[in-house]
Amino acid sequence: MVAPPATALTTPWPVTNHSTNIRIQGNDSPGHSHLGAGPSGLVAAKSLLHDQPRGTFHVTIFEAQDRLGGLWPSKKDDHAALVHPLMVANQSKHTVQFSDLAWPDDAPEFPRAWHIGRYLERYHDRYCRDAKLHLGERVLHSELLQPSDQSAEGAKWKVRTCGQDGQQVDHTFDYLLVASGFFGKPVIPPPVAASRHVPVVHSSQYRTLGALLKRATGVGHKIVVVGGQMSGVEIAGTVATHLSSAQHSPGPSPVQNVDKYSVHHVSQRPAWPASPAPPFLPMDLCSYNLANRTDNLTNMQGHVSTEAAKALHSIYETMLGTDQSDFSPNLAIANTDMGKPPYLAVSDTYADFVRTGLISVSYGKVDSLTGSTVTVTTARGEVSKINDVAAVVLATGFESASSISFLPSSVRETLSVLPFDLNNTVALAFHGTHHPAIPSLGFVGFYRSPYWGVMEMQARFVTALWAAGGPTSSSLPPKMAAALEKDDSIERTLTLRTDPQVSQFPMGDYPWLMQEFSRALEIERIPPLGKMPRVPPADKSMDILTPARYPAKRSTEAQRTEVTKSIQQTESTAWSGVSSARFVAKAVFRSLLGEWKLERDLVSRLPTHPSGHFSGTARFLLRERTRDGREAEHDAASERGDHVGLEYLYIEEGMFAASNGFSFRATRRYVWRYDERKDTLSVWFVKTDDQKRADYLFHQVEFIIPDTETEGASQAWRANAGHLCIDDFYDVDYRFNFKAVNLKDWSLAYRVKGPKKDYTIEGTYTR
Structure with a gap:
């Protein structure tokens, strides 16, 4: 049984002519906590409190957990969060940040999960202290109360919450802002949902080999990883690293007969395990180098034509220097795959472990887990069996329908919510921010990619939208009104659900989204602070997209200081990677x-x-x-x-x-x-x-x-x-x-x- 949703942004203060009560809503499902007082919830609170004149909005945050951070733990020994506290972010600190809070100078280029949790605590302390924070209080359900004249603009939200003591309280709010994110509930495919002999865990629950294998009752030695996108490649590389370490470290191995174990990765098709190209800068600094793209960006995600897919595959092959057959024929991107949108993953070890044989790969869909045998069917209908299975790790993603199950069924129907749609379960206007039929409902963080800059832009957009009176208000700034007039986000979302050429991240590519938000909000991207190095392939001065390049229009001097520090850190990293042997x-x-x-x-x-x-x-x-x-x-x-x-x-x-x-x-x-x-x-x-x-x-x-x-x-x-x-x-x-x-x-x-x-x-x- 799915536990009721969690967290909210609400306020019990009375409404006046000059202030509005906002509830930022997060969510919770069994064993996992989601964004309420995580990155999207906190940046939403900060935008509501600081992007408009003081007192425009009063903000209350409800968070089901007893701490801030959402996915991100803030203690090195906190193993209850969705991610391991020592997990390394696959984006650098230059991307994993908000515009107006720089990382400490001694922070690693790729922060650990608990470092990110600490960053969020600092962010809350600096910008969100005026919000009323309710930790350990979950939302049971919500109801949209229509005014007597039935006008959508006057509707209020009745929200029922439950504290850890079991006491339920009803609240009424002017607006409801959902910041519960896509990580609603791990997807467990029915064919491998349970086994008496073989432990089955979701990749988000994997911690150690010992914990994975202690429930194994059979004699198998293959650890099967199911899922071929980001988390599939990453967890296969992680499990292989743990096996290698258990075998080759000094002292007795924590796993008996560890040399007999191996990883078998089942994926529907190959992915490109990306790595930084020479100069060996953090990958996101090169990926988000605007010098490699035209000034007026077009969306490279969503529907990807066959010709565009081939071009992207060619770019990745050039960057990696191989079609991956250098590692194994099984990893090669075949001609039959070239017309399909490419999938990218990030792993330092995966491809080389395939080369060594510690990871074996097969392509297809898992049909069943019977005893210690996994049956796989390929796209051509060929059936193969993986015998001697010791455990199964599911990198099968999350469904986000449960993240918004507290919303009324009529609202969820309006939002076209579909369970188990892994691409985008919510049909929202202007890049995942709202639905015009429910103007008092907003969303931040419903964007299936890890880019914090988009969360910040979504928060700014919802804030500006509500401050102007809603999507149909005559008080909307002209550029925002024009952006809404031509927006087709809802139609595109619904179309992409059945599009065979849908991209890995269908909501839009990061630089293009930042461009679209900044134009609608009239936020100027500030230029580099100094001369930047020239790098291939464009051989132009780098123009690196980071959140700090888009500061809020109402920034204070203290915020501008953080912006400058953050950009200087990025530019210093770029120069050190080009002019020295760093990395x-x-x-x-x-x-x-x-x-x-x-x-x-x-x-x-x-x-x-x-x-x-x-x-x-x-x-x-x-x-x-x-x-x-x-x-x-x-x-x-x-x-x-x-x-x-x-x-x-x-x-x-x-x-x-x-x-x-x-x-x-x-x-x-x-x-x-x-x-x-x-x-x-x-x-x-x-x-x-x-x-x-x-x-x-x-x-x-x-x-x-x-x-x-x-x-x-x-x-x-x-x-x-x-x-x-x-x-x-x-x-x-x-x-x-x-x-x-x-x-x-x-x-x-x-x-x-x-x-x-x-x-x-x-x-x-x-x-």
């Missing part, structure tokens, strides 16, 4: 995962040490970072609530053929580490008595900025390092050759000089 260490680290073919020559200048050739393999085995050799640093990161990060156990094995005719099997091990806070890559010796444990630092990899005049457009990055081992000095030289975003090959050379040593080692690594 290169991370790009190299990401691309090392898996197995490489290694050929190495040793040339000795001393007759006492023979020369020779090594031929073998080098494996980079991903695992959670360990404390060994860096205990104080590790503990400090844990205390801060930072995710300690990942590292590789490096194992090379092969045959060494000496020039004197002898040959023998040789192996060596290191630990490779990437430090996100310092943006550094380092190599560590392993302990002789436990070769899964790091011992002490060998060297830190120092990247050298390429000389474009001599190296041209080469995508090679050189690096060097040095290490003194008693009397012997190791002079280390690296060369990393990228093909677009991925390492094509790389080389490592040592020059070793000491009293009894004088030799060089040159090795080449290829896939």
